[in-house]
Amino acid sequence: MQIPVINRSHHPLPAYQTAHAAGLDVRANLPEPVTLRPLQRALIPTGLFVxxxxxxxxxxxxxxxxxxxxxxxxxxxxxxxxxxxxGEIRVLLVNLSDVDFVVQDGERIAQLVVARHEVIDWEPTEELDETARGTGGYGSTGSQ
Known part of the structure; x- marks a missing residue:
């Protein structure tokens, strides 16, 4: 599959790191490092448009x-x-640790996976078909 891409970063295009990888590693495109303090989040630019x-x-x-x-x-x-x-692909990183983390320019920060999806039309109804699971929710299919 060919995907048109504009690369306004000074880094290579996202790439698969192994022959059978599903995701392409994408890099931060930063004028200077960004420090994420514990529980802080930041929108990190990539310089890519698709x-x-x-x-x-x-x-x-x-x-x-x-x-x-x-x-x-x-x-x-x-x-x-x-x-x-x-628009530009940007990655909303969060630091879930208890120490600062510095995001460096060119650092691999996320993976990109291209996937097919369906467009649906809702079919309103008053009943759904029965299944063995029924209305069992969180944790209902395994042991405690």
């Missing part, structure tokens, strides 16, 4: 290494970039 085809979205997901090693996540994970959005 034109996705209709029927697709781009998901912005946390990087597992940043989450595990530093407690850095994405507030609205996964974030969604819609096919009609033409």
């Amino acid at each position: 034109a996705l085809p209709t029927g697709y979205e781009m998901q912005v997901r946390p990087r597992s290494g940043l989450a595990f090693k530093h407690g850095i996540g994405i507030v609205n994970s996964p974030g969604t970039i819609d096919a009609d959005y033409r």
Whole structure:
């Protein structure tokens, strides 16, 4: 799949880090480092602009290494970039650790995953079909 992209950063385009990776690592495009204090969040620019085809979205997901090693996540994970959005891709990072974290220019801060999605029409009804699970909610399918 070809996706039109404008790269206004001075970094390479997002890339897959292994042959079978689902996500492309995207880098921070910063004029100076950004310090995230504990529980602080910041919108980090990437310098990238894309034109996705209709029927697709781009998901912005946390990087597992940043989450595990530093407690850095994405507030609205996964974030969604819609096919009609033409603005800069920015990543809403949050520091969930108890120490400051400095985001450096060029640092890999998130993964981008392109996924097909459906557009639905609601079908109002008064009843739903029965299933074995029924109305069982959180924690209802496993042991405690």
